[in-house]
Amino acid sequence: MLRRNARVGRDEIDLVALDGSALVCVEVRSRRRGAMVPALASITPAKQRRMRRAALRYASERQARELRIDVAVVADGEVDLLENAVDFSER
Numbered sequence: 001m002l003r004r005n006a007r008v009g010r011d012e013i014d015l016v017a018l019d020g021s022a023l024v025c026v027e028v029r030s031r032r033r034g035a036m037v038p039a040l041a042s043i044t045p046a047k048q049r050r051m052r053r054a055a056l057r058y059a060s061e062r063q064a065r066e067l068r069i070d071v072a073v074v075a076d077g078e079v080d081l082l083e084n085a086v087d088f089s090e091r
Contacts, residue, residue: 008061011054015072022066025055027086030074039073040082048086056088 003016015026027047029039043051051069059067071085 006058008054008058011050011057013051013054013058016058019068020066022068023055023059023062023064024068024070025051025058026070026072026081027051028072028074032075039075040071040085043071043086051086052088 001015001017004014006013006016013025014028017024017026027043029042031037031039031042055067055069058064067088068084069086071082073080073082
């Protein structure tokens with residue numbers, strides 16, 4: 001892990017890490033099992049736009065060539081990592 005709670009302008013990236021040569025921005029979502037709104041459903045299109053904006057800006061500032069956004073869902077002490085959970089096709 002490179003950073004936690006990285007501020008990028010008015011946005012924040014929960015975790016920043018490297019996976020090989022790829023810069024990985026991770027959004028962490030925590031929910032109790034059976035919650036009214038599942039963790040992934042809480043990542044709205046507006047939130048995805050903010051995540052893309054922050055990731056692109058962070059990567060640009062560090063001249064990263066590879067970039068992806070993952071989501072880590074924490075529930076009942078277990079962590080599920082969803083790689084490439086937010087794509088860059090919708091800007």
